[in-house]
Amino acid sequence: AQTVTQSQPEMSVQEAETVTLSCTYDTSENNYYLFWYKQPPSRQMILVIRQEAYKQQNATENRFSVNFQKAAKSFSLKISDSQLGDTAMYFCALALNAGNMLTFGGGTRLMVKP
Amino acid sequence: DTGVSQNPRHKITKRGQNVTFRCDPISEHNRLYWYRQTLGQGPEFLTYFQNEAQLEKSRLLSDRFSAERPKGSFSTLEIQRTEQGDSAMYLCASSLRMGEGTDTQYFGPGTRLTVL
Numbered sequence: 412a413q414t415v416t417q418s419q420p421e422m423s424v425q426e427a428e429t430v431t432l433s434c435t436y437d438t439s440e441n442n443y444y445l446f447w448y449k450q451p452p453s454r455q456m457i458l459v460i461r462q463e464a465y466k467q468q469n470a471t472e473n474r475f476s477v478n479f480q481k482a483a484k485s486f487s488l489k490i491s492d493s494q495l496g497d498t499a500m501y502f503c504a505l506a507l508n509a510g511n512m513l514t515f516g517g518g519t520r521l522m523v524k525p
Numbered sequence: 526d527t528g529v530s531q532n533p534r535h536k537i538t539k540r541g542q543n544v545t546f547r548c549d550p551i552s553e554h555n556r557l558y559w560y561r562q563t564l565g566q567g568p569e570f571l572t573y574f575q576n577e578a579q580l581e582k583s584r585l586l587s588d589r590f591s592a593e594r595p596k597g598s599f600s601t602l603e604i605q606r607t608e609q610g611d612s613a614m615y616l617c618a619s620s621l622r623m624g625e626g627t628d629t630q631y632f633g634p635g636t637r638l639t640v641l
Contacts, residue, residue: 456616456632502567511620512558512581513630515567
């Protein structure tokens with residue numbers, strides 16, 4: 412079975428600053444995929460970024476980047492130049508090659524302060 | 526592309542009643558997933574379909590829960606004899622499976638169920 416742990420229930424950051432959200436996971440599989448999803452208040456979940464475990468290069472999407480440490484089973488999300496619209500719950504998730512169902516962490520509530 | 530839609534958005538019911546939720550995936554997405562999310566927690570996988578075939582069910586999906594996707598398009602999730610512990614947000618997601626690897630799931634807005 413897979414597990415995903417997010418150890419920071421809540422975080423805050425000043426607008427325009429940088430923040431890093433932590434995620435650790437456990438799986439016995441070698442091929443898997445990691446995701447960060449964002450869930451704004453009362454709005455639907457949207458994909459922020461994804462990382463294939465077989466790729467050594469860290470994924471980047473505009474202001475969002477990850478630090479993927481496969482040996483440590485760590486997958487942190489860095490948000491640069493934080494914006495008020497980044498305020499949301501952020502979920503780390505893992506999927507295996509087969510099956511595709513997502514295993515989510517408990518989430519981190521991020522508040523961006525003006 | 527209108528995204529994943531779910532109806533109703535909110536449902537309040539009394540304990541013991543049956544409820545049914547509907548999910549319309551992104552058109553031509555062949556995979557459809559159901560998750561349950563309780564307040565302050567991450568979503569938990571319930572079941573998923575590829576076309577009309579239900580490929581996997583979680584142990585969370587008790588006998589009171591049934592899901593269908595009869596024509597490989599929309600899906601319904603029915604909960605019979607609801608209990609207060611069923612109160613949660615029920616999320617639907619869809620994806621396009623084209624081969625090896627993991628496809629990206631796109632989520633709907635969810636149906637919030639409150640059992641009184």
